[in-house]
Amino acid sequence: MRNNRFLRNIRLGIKTLLLHKLRSLLTMLGVVFGVSSVIAMLAVGEGASREALDQIRRLGSHNIIIDGVRPDSDEDDQRGDRVRLLLYGLHYADLDRLQRGFPDIEKAVPVKLIQREGRIGPQAMQLRMVGTTPDWFELVDRPMIDGRKLSELDMERKSNVAVITEHAARRFFAAARAGLGSQIRFGGTTFTIVGIVQSESAAAGGMQTPDRNTDIYIPISTAQERFGDSQEIRSGGSTSREHVELNQIIVEIASLDAVEPNAAAIEAMLARFHPRESAYRVNVPLALLRQAETTRRNFNIVLGAIAGISLLVGGIGIMNIMLASVTERTREIGVRRAIGAKQRQIVTQFLIETIVLSTTGGIIGVVIGMLIPWIISMTVDMPTYVTPISVILALGVSMAVGIIFGIYPAMRAAKLDPIEALRHE
8 A cells, every 4th residue: 555655656756747847857967967977087086096006916016126226417417527337226235135134035036127229130129128037927917928938947048038028029020020939139149039928118106117118038147148237328429338237126025914014124224235325216016005095095085075066066956946846836735735635745745756856867877977987988098997886876875865955845845834825826
């Protein structure tokens, strides 16, 4: 019986709203825009946050990345110094201290960077040679596209083998009609390409990733044997020499809880053996990850609050239109009260109408709100992600807006004096 009465009230509410189609549509627009803006703004913010978080995660939550920092040559020029031999970077002794003095470190991967022009046939390209160990591919998550990674046997034999990035491989292979097994020359030294790896050249949460699109990976033992620790740098018509043992060390910590304490201990150790504080930089992806997650939560709260203002405006519109409806239907209310309708039935009737308005507007807003991020992703190649919680939240808030802003008009209608209402023209 109650179910039949409730369904009858819903049908009556819809029928009443359809008597003023344009007015009902304009009233719903506030809710539609509010719900769609909440979903769309949260989707854009969530997409951007997830992309940044994914980049940081790919650096490894258990990893600590230690970079040797090249001193600013402009400072030397301002002092009038002519620097012919520049000494900077990390040392092999630093790698040994990390391996011996930190029991929480599972792996320590040295990285030596050398800028050279690579050539396959007539095709030439400036590449960054990365001398490292096979463990680099374990600590930095980059999938192999073809071929194999560097091996321990390559390290022992100091083999002239290389793994090239997909970006560089496409440029070389398309122009020179080459492939795996091709020979790439660096001056008088030739390497055999044994693998192609996907790379990612981007800044993850303000920290540069260890790889670039123009990298080529070789065994660090081969890099030491063939190129040594010194290289000539030509810039602006002048030539200088740089002596760098290691440009980077990536360490993996066994326990997630031990990452940040070990990072602090590593900084203290480096400070003892590198008097110049700017000689090195210790990056902790885990700390960046936590900071980025906090920023994402705050960002989503701000976006949701801004978009929620639109829902508030929509709710005010609903209240305004329902107050006008009470005035228009005063005589109708008087008739219903005169034939026995109770106050709660009048309240229920008007609340049903406001809920129908807000819920219908909410459903339309959800559809539009899910469509907008898709259009953004297709047109400007920006990552977006619609979370189920944002849809539920937006729809739930729209229904709550209908109830909250519909209570006052409903109570006002229910408290009308039946005799005065029947006299109303």
